[in-house]
Amino acid sequence: MDNGCACCTVRGDLVKAFGQLKDRRKNFDLVLLETTGLADPAPVIKTITSDFSLMNNFRIDGVLCLVDCKHILTHLNDKRAEDTVNEAVQQVAFSDRIILNKTDLVTKEELAIVKETINSINSFAELMESQQSRVPMDKLMGLNSFSLERFEEEIKEYDLEEAEECTDANCTDEACTTHGHEHGHHEHGHAEHGHECAEGCKDASHGHAEHGHAEHGHTEHEHSDHGHADKKPKKKKKHDLSGVGSMALKSEVPLRSADFNRFMTKLLQAKAQDLYRSKGVLCFEQEGNKKFVFQGVHEDIQFTEARTEWAEGEPKVSKIVFIGRDLNRDELEASFNACKADPSQRSANTGHKFFS
Numbered sequence: 001m002d003n004g005c006a007c008c009t010v011r012g013d014l015v016k017a018f019g020q021l022k023d024r025r026k027n028f029d030l031v032l033l034e035t036t037g038l039a040d041p042a043p044v045i046k047t048i049t050s051d052f053s054l055m056n057n058f059r060i061d062g063v064l065c066l067v068d069c070k071h072i073l074t075h076l077n078d079k080r081a082e083d084t085v086n087e088a089v090q091q092v093a094f095s096d097r098i099i100l101n102k103t104d105l106v107t108k109e110e111l112a113i114v115k116e117t118i119n120s121i122n123s124f125a126e127l128m129e130s131q132q133s134r135v136p137m138d139k140l141m142g143l144n145s146f147s148l149e150r151f152e153e154e155i156k157e158y159d160l161e162e163a164e165e166c167t168d169a170n171c172t173d174e175a176c177t178t179h180g181h182e183h184g185h186h187e188h189g190h191a192e193h194g195h196e197c198a199e200g201c202k203d204a205s206h207g208h209a210e211h212g213h214a215e216h217g218h219t220e221h222e223h224s225d226h227g228h229a230d231k232k233p234k235k236k237k238k239h240d241l242s243g244v245g246s247m248a249l250k251s252e253v254p255l256r257s258a259d260f261n262r263f264m265t266k267l268l269q270a271k272a273q274d275l276y277r278s279k280g281v282l283c284f285e286q287e288g289n290k291k292f293v294f295q296g297v298h299e300d301i302q303f304t305e306a307r308t309e310w311a312e313g314e315p316k317v318s319k320i321v322f323i324g325r326d327l328n329r330d331e332l333e334a335s336f337n338a339c340k341a342d343p344s345q346r347s348a349n350t351g352h353k354f355f356s
Helices: 013-024 041-050 072-076 087-094 108-121 148-157 257-274 329-337
Strands: 031-034 059-068 097-101 126-129 213-219 244-251 275-282 292-297 300-305 318-325
Touching: 013 041, 041 059, 041 087, 041 292, 041 300, 059 087, 072 087, 072 108, 087 108, 087 244, 087 275, 087 318, 097 108, 108 126, 108 244, 148 292, 244 329, 257 275, 257 318, 257 329
Parallel strands: 059 097, 097 126
Antiparallel strands: 031 213, 059 213, 244 318, 275 292, 275 318, 292 300
């Protein structure tokens, strides 16, 4: 690609590069796209999920982020001008799996703060500890993170009971908590090299970023799902990191489809640029046992009927996950509650306000 810059090459050279790969070889097990440490993942994801020539041959398996535990907090807390992107925060927010590298260079207390800070941005990504970037390859492949079928299974693991607490991305009250979940942590990373790199090293077998380093796995073939660590809600302090945070909403009563469509339409009209990732499983009134799932990046939303229906005796609970910037939980929750079919469950605030 021109200048090797994947983050800036959205429609042209990135599409061309994948096309050339396809022309050279019929089948790939995995294509690992390594961006620079300053890359914004959003344009890369959007290109691959919106270009039909790519969608016919490749799919996004997942977004990985390699962070330097020694320096990540400096980059996450780097103050930027209004409406400018903090790439480190963006990479953490978009990631499905985050590798916490150089854990041997920080204390247990410092590592705990790193985890807490990352969870305050993206409480739904799996965290993995590593030293010298050593990670088994099977932990980097087969994520199927952008698969609606995969999310249908994952959402069952999310316990949203603690989502009632404040998760307003603008909240800086240290007494507030937000929803997250714990993951198993292992002493591995994503290479078998134990040496230090010289400046300008191009060896793709190990990580180079001094803060968040996003990678996007794209593959033509399905990989078997692998076990995820136990996911339980974890309380933590809220950090003010460019207003970026994650939240979960749920409804134990069916939703009205027309009201939910209006809710999402107005949300995307107002906040598409700030809505980084969204996922959900939904139960609609008058749809019987049909289950619906959706996931999206910014305004690009995939919505479909789930492969399986609500099982007999299974609670028909709608669950939504949002990761983004300046998302006001109170206003989102009020508007979401207004979609409920049971009038007694509706909120008095039905104005669909999404600006903070």
